[in-house]
Amino acid sequence: MLKRTLMLAAVATTLSVQAFAGHCPMDAKAIDNALPRSDLNEMQKAEVKALRDEGMRLHANGKHHESEKTMAHAMRMLLESRLE
Structure with a gap:
């Protein structure tokens, strides 16, 4: 029973890490889209x-x-x- 629980926890952790790993490219795209319209100075x-x-x-x-x-x-x- 303990072995099965640990195995399920390991699988769940692996899947959740993979799901969040795909978020970074979406964030980069959002930054790329927003940057030209921002009110930031060049620096x-x-x-x-x-x-x-x-x-x-x-x-x-x-x-x-x-x-x-x-x-x-x-x-x-x-x-x-x-x-601002």
Whole structure:
């Protein structure tokens, strides 16, 4: 019984990680679409692009949690520029 439970937990974890792993490219596309319409200055746009690129590098290296945090930071900068 314990072996079966552990096996199910391992499968569930693997599937959930794979589901979240596909989120990074969608975030990058959202950033790419929003950046030209943003109110950021050129230096801020360069920072957002750098964060986006770093997020995709982390994604490619399998570091999805760090990638999501980096992409979220870039998206937060875009959002805050619209609120000011």
